Amino acid sequence: MLYDLSSKITLERTPERYYRPTDTIESLRQTRYEKLRTDIYTDANEGAKAIALDVASLIRDKERQGERCVLGLSGGSTPLGVYEELVRLHKEEGLSFSNVVIFNVSEFYPVSTGDRHSNARLLKTNLLDKVDCKPENFYTPDASIDRSNVYDFCRRYEQQIEQNGGLDLVVVSVGLVGNIAYNEPGSQVSTTTRLMLLDNASRRDLKRFYSSISEVPASAITMGLATLLNAERLILLAWGEHKSSILKEVIEGKADDNVPASLLQLHKNAMAAIDLSAAQHLTRISHPWLVGPCQWTDKLIRRAIVWLCVQTGKPILKLTNKDYNHNGLDELLAQYGSAYNVNIKIFNDLQHTITGWPGGKPDADDTFRPERANPYPKRVLIFSPHPDDDVISMGGTFQRLVEQNHDVHVAYQTSGNIAVGDEEVIRYVSLMLNVLDRFDEKNDAIRVKYNKILRFLKEEKQVGDSDTTDVLYLKGQIRREEARAACRFVGMKPENVHFLDLPFYETGKVQKGKLSDADILKIIALLETLEPHQIFVAGDLADPHGTHKVCLDAALSAIHEQKAKAWMKECRIWMYRGAWAEWEIDHIEMAVPISPEQLRRKRNSILKHQSQMESAPFLGNDERLFWQRSEDRNQATAQLYHDLGLASYEAIEAFVEYKMH
Secondary structure, three states, rough: OOOOOHHHHOOOOOOOHHHHOOOOOOOOHOOOOOOOOEEOOHHHHHHHHHHHHHHHHHHHHHOOOOOOOOOOOOOOOHHHHHHHHHHHHHHHOOOOOOOOEEEOOOEEEEEEOOOOHHHHHHHHHOOOHHHHOOOOHHEOOOOOOOOHHHHHHHHHHHHHHHHHHOOOEEEEEOOOOOEEEEEOOOOOOOOOOOOEEOOHHHHHHHHOOOOHHHHHHEEEEEHHHHHOOOOEEEEEOOOOOHHHHHHHHHHHHOEOOOOOHHHHHHHHOOEEEEOOOOOOOOOOHHHHHOOOOOOOOOOOOOHHHHHHHHHHHHHHHHHHHHHHHOOOOOHHHHHHOOOOHHHHHHHHHHOOOEEEEEOOOOOOOOOOOOOOOOOOOOOEEEOOOOOHHHHHHHHHHHHHHOOOOEEEEEEEEEOOOOOOOHHHHHHHHHHHHHHHHHHHOHHHHHHHHHHHHHHHHHHHHOOOOOOOHHHHHHHHHHHHHHHHHHHHHHHOOHHHEEEEHHHHHHOOOEEEEOOHHHHHHHHHHHHHHOOOEEEEEEOOOOOOOOOHHHHHHHHHHHHHHHOOOOHHHHHHEEEEEOOOOOOOOOOEEEEEEEEEEHHHHHHHHOOOHHHHHOOOOOOOOOOOOOOHHHHHHHHHHHHHHHHOOOOOOOOOOOOOEEOOO
């Protein structure tokens, strides 16, 4: 079975010449806005393998010269693919680490070396313990040292780097606030290894790996900017669209200590290695018409015209030849003859994305509609990664599908149990004890069980402790009943609600297991039972927790396994996005308008998930509640359609069709 189909999603194939120029002149033209050398790879796997080969080449060169290779390596999830490939090169191609000295770039403080969040432990587990690197050749900040001795330790750490001849190569990732290692915004370029307080933005970013913000370390010992910039070479890694906004500042913005990673522009031999998703906001990828001739496709033309409307403050049908010429879009005038011809084409294109019938309008001409008129009614299956993503992301469309008499089913892929706060369980168990006293006061066995749960949550559980099996069960049931309440509110049949409880999620910890056949087989069984005409999946790859991506991979793998079935030939698959981001307008293929009344009903369906309001452990970096994010996002999409000269709606939910390869 295929486990990573989400990385193969291509909304619009970016021509390779935009990220792999064929000659020097083309390269200069494409990268004219970039101030840091940047290599763009198709996906993270390709990028990780290329960087691992680069590191391996350096190790072998140093070995041939009889010298030690001194590396600075970082923790976190970004470089794991590089380490995995280095291990493979060691085991299968004889790459030796016997001449390699490794310095850990940063370490949380305080943290024990055995802590699962320790960067030293991550490096040991994923690289050092699997290769022949000598234990004495691994240096890491001592995160257990007394605070009064930290300054002296950091000074000695710098001396150890010097005594080993300096850093030959540093491989490090960029944080969401532009931090490199834990050099936070405002760090001076002259800084060396030191204890650094983590700012609130960095701690919120790290919160996804912890049960609560109180567990996130407040500080870290980190190599300073001067230490990093003194390395012979430096490679900055970034994978995924959630890094795309900050990367534009790092690569195309000014070298500024408010974005510490941008100071790599000052290094004579630094580069960024990123994938296409992370590169999406770079000018050569997002606005290629500004750097040279384009391969114009319908979607690229749509993106260019939407951009031109924003630049000029005009709706589509008011754009003129002068607007095109003054903004680098004269190629389109040459191709279509006039601004009017392009304007009409794109206006109609966007108009045809709008439909109040997301399941298709029966007995209607569907030539220019996003969905087919027949069959009607359709069997519709909505995959929801957590037990609230359905209503948060497509609650208005969900309502319409039910109201328009389609046979709508929802499959909740995970229990969402770790996202329930302890106070919720305490409240429910206390209620059950009161009910027990009223209706079954002699049931001492269950009373003992309830009191044991309360004692664990109130007295015994410490920060970082995992929940017991009973507590996890109750948290899962709370999420289930909230989901059922939301479905009842929308008007769904109770038998159409499916809880898959995919095994990869059921670890009871923030760290989840790997996707396996067991997960996919559960989804296949449901697909074979329902044989839907229409499927909705969460295509939100910017999900900070990563669960959405795994759930998408599970659904797509199951769909792929069924692609030869007759029913699949009549099935369409639509991707929605969650609370974190929206599809860019050039990708939108179905836009479902939501009236003010429907938006209020959508809000009420989200509010049925009471455990996910203010007290939810995983609200992400956004301070707004889920219903607020959802409304703001949907209203912003409607406003954009209005600004482009189309009809004015209260809100719009957007979808992109997934096409199987």
